Structures are given as C-alpha cells and as structure tokens.
Amino acid sequence: MHNTRRIAEDVIYVGASDRRLALFENVYPIERGVSYNSYVVLDEKTVLLDTADHSVSREFLENVEAALQGRTLDYLVVNHMEPDHCAVIAEIVLRYPDVKIVGNQKTLQMIKQFYTFDADSRAVIVKDGDTLSTGKHSFTFVFAPMVHWPEVMVAFDSSNGFLFSADAFGTFGALAGNIYADELDFEGEWLDDARRYYINIVGKYGVQVMNTLKKAAALPIKMILPLHGPIWRENIGWFISKYQTWASYVPEEKGLLIVYSSIYGNTANAVDVLAAAAAGKGVKNIHIYDASKTDVSVLVSECFRYSTIVFASPTYNAEIFPKMEMLLIELKAHAFQNRDAAVIENGSWALSAGRKISEMLSSMKDVRVIAPVLSIKSSLKEEQMPLVEEMAEALARSIKG
Ligand SMILES: Cc1cc2nc3c(=O)[nH]c(=O)nc-3n(C[C@H](O)[C@H](O)[C@H](O)COP(=O)(O)O)c2cc1C
Ligand SMILES: [Fe+2]
Ligand SMILES: [Fe+2]
The missing domain is CATH 3.40.50.360 (Flavodoxin domain)
Incomplete structure (x- = not known):
C-alpha cells in the first residue's frame, strides 16, 4: 500500500523510512533510523526529484506510481548521485522508459559509472543557474559542490519557493507520519542527530557549505525539502543559523x-x-x-x-x-x-x-x-x-x- 503525503496541491512526498539499518554508510549508528525523501511534482510535465535507497525501494516505487495517478514520468532530477538517493534510478528508467534525466555533467558521468543503461540519450544537462520549466513550475539548479559530493546541486522552484536541498538540511531519524519539522519536537528530539549528521557527513566542507548558504540567501525560500529527515516550512532561519554556526566552525x-x-x-x-x-x-x-x-x-x-x-x-x-x-x-x-x-x-x-x-x-x-x-x-x-x-x-x- 502506498504511503504518500501531499505537500502542495501538485507536490507529493514519495519518500520512505528505514528503521532496520544499524549503520548509515556502514559506519554511523542510527538508533532512530533514517528517511530517504523524494518528491513528485505534477505539472504539465511530471517531475521526480531524486530516488531513494535500495532498502526502501518497494515502498518508494509504489509511492511514485500512486503519486503520478496514472500519468507517466517525464523528468527525473538527480541532485545527488550517492546511492542512498540514486539506487533506484535504473528501475525508474525501466518503468518509465521515456523519462529524461536532469543533471549536470558530473552527474551524467557518475550515472554511467554506477549504471549501464543508455544515459546519454535521455540526459538533460544543466549548468549552474540554469532553469527548467515544466509548465507552471520552474526549477533553477544551483550547484553545491561537496555539500556532500562534487556533483551535488539543489533545485529551487521559483513558482512556490520550494528549495529541494539534497543532503543539506538533512538529518538522521526515521519519519513517522509527520513530515514537517514544525510537527515535531525538533530542538528536543532531533537536533542532536541533525548536528551529528551534518558534522560527520559534510563537516569537513564548511567553506563549500557557507558558499551554498550565501547563494541560497538570495532566494525567496518558503520551504526546504531535504533528502533526509523533516521538511522545513516554519522557523527556517533558525535551522539555517545552526548551519552557519557549524559550517564556520564556531562553537555552538x-x-x-x-x-x-x-x-x-x-x-x-x-x-x-x-x-x-x-x-x-x-x-x-x-x-x-x-x-x-x-x-x-x-x-x-x-x-x-x-x-x-x-x-x-x-x-x-x-x-x-x-x-x-x-x-x-x-x-x-x-x-x-x-x-x-x-x-x-x-x-x-x-x-x-x-x-x-x-x-x-x-x-x-x-x-x-x-x-x-x-x-x-x-x-x-x-x-x-x-x-x-x-x-x-x-x-x-x-x-x-
Ligand atoms: C596493553 C597495554 C599497553 C600499555 N602500554 C603502556 C606504555 O606504553 N607506557 C606506559 O607508561 N603505560 C602503558 N600501559 C599502562 C597504562 O597506561 C597505565 O596502567 C595507566 O595508568 C592506565 O590508566 P587507567 O587506569 O585509566 O586505565 C599499558 C597498558 C596496557 C593494558
Ligand atoms: Fe550524500
Ligand atoms: Fe544522503
């Protein structure tokens, strides 16, 4: 049975959580599990923003199918090629053979490293700052190199102010029905895991994170939709300021x-x-x-x-x-x-x-x-x-x- 949540009239959460995995990246203990977030946008063209980890692929694929409501998938945006998000790309291509894959030059190279399907013929290559219009929605791609991996980019939907932020603003911790940070006791129950996630996964790249934060500051962000953990629609400035503290190596x-x-x-x-x-x-x-x-x-x-x-x-x-x-x-x-x-x-x-x-x-x-x-x-x-x-x-x- 699919398990999706509507974020806006035409934006649907299709991610899933893993509470069984002991070690994230086979090294970080995750007592509270982890979520792999993914989003479908139903526009004149349909869009899927990133896939998910193998461990949740069944639920994820069911969610995508349900969210599309019988339509086919036109675009898959690949913001990050780490396998916790890209593992289901080949399966998506099999199910939706006409899908175009949106990424940058480095993304395409990595797709070819991880997979053998013909990526060139379906690739839509974007440069930093390029925009993709899908009808009502318009996605601007902002490169965020080393905000975990070199190919990482974030996608800003200027029609609604949604920032699809890849690993940035993510956290360990499985989701349980509530997908928004304001529905949770984030400071009490999640902040320690958010800090541990940030420091251990991207802590080394404070300079690059600060550069991305500077670029993001110019955008009228209404919601931050990361690839792990809850979505931010309230108190966004509070969480961004935590990132500024961590990325600049100032004690909290x-x-x-x-x-x-x-x-x-x-x-x-x-x-x-x-x-x-x-x-x-x-x-x-x-x-x-x-x-x-x-x-x-x-x-x-x-x-x-x-x-x-x-x-x-x-x-x-x-x-x-x-x-x-x-x-x-x-x-x-x-x-x-x-x-x-x-x-x-x-x-x-x-x-x-x-x-x-x-x-x-x-x-x-x-x-x-x-x-x-x-x-x-x-x-x-x-x-x-x-x-x-x-x-x-x-x-x-x-x-x-
Ligand atoms: C396998 C092993 C190797 C040790 N190597 C050294 C050493 O190279 N130099 C030294 O001064 N003490 C060495 N010690 C002794 C401990 O450092 C010392 O007993 C210390 O007081 C132990 O502190 P603790 O009570 O907090 O465990 C070694 C102890 C063990 C078990
Ligand atoms: Fe990552
Ligand atoms: Fe990730």
Missing part, C-alpha cells in the same frame, strides 16, 4: 566537554576530579564521555558543539589509547578547528600519550592548548591537585570568558 555552546579513555579507571577518576574542580569554579554545562562507550560519530559531533574540550588518555603500547586516537583522527579528517583544549595523560612506565595528543591537536587549525599537560603516573595524587586546579582555572576562563 560555551561548555566543557571531557572525553577520556581508561582501562582500569584511574584516568576516569582524574577527569571526575577535574570536572568537580571546574564546577567548583562556577563552570556549568559539563559533559563527560568514555571514548570506548560512546560512538566516535557522537564524540566528533559533541566536539563541534562545545567551546572547550579535555582529551584524557592512558599510554597504550607507547601510543594514545586506540579509541581516543580514532577520535583525534576523525576530528582532523573533519577539519575540526577553533577550540580551547587541555590534555591529560596516564601511564605506568613510559608516558607518551600526552605528547602525541598535543601533536595531533597542534596539526589542527586554531586548536589552542590552554593548560600544561597533566601527567598521571598510574593514579592521580593529592600533591597534583594544584595542577588540576590550574587546569580547571584555565577551563573556567575559556568558558566564562
């Missing part, structure tokens, strides 16, 4: 994030002592994570969120503990920058984790280590409390200004 909140690794519990004890000392100096908004317990995608997202971060790790075979090392590698890979940091190391014979963490932090842009490295030999001792207090003081200055 003044707050203390402490991420530690610990085998036997002594490093964990030290960070608890540090957190209490910081709280004693009036610091609020303190968060502690064990890097072995919490998925690295959450940790990366939290590092982007807070202003001030402590990294604490035992020395492990003369290296940083692997889970902590993974976090640092991932932060570097996501162009993490512009934060205050402090480092705690532990070891029972030859300590090197502190130096190695400091080296990794210094390879990132504007990550400022604001206190001397606190070195613990097996367990924190009373005589080290002045050093803990000194670190807590520096953290409090960073947060309270």
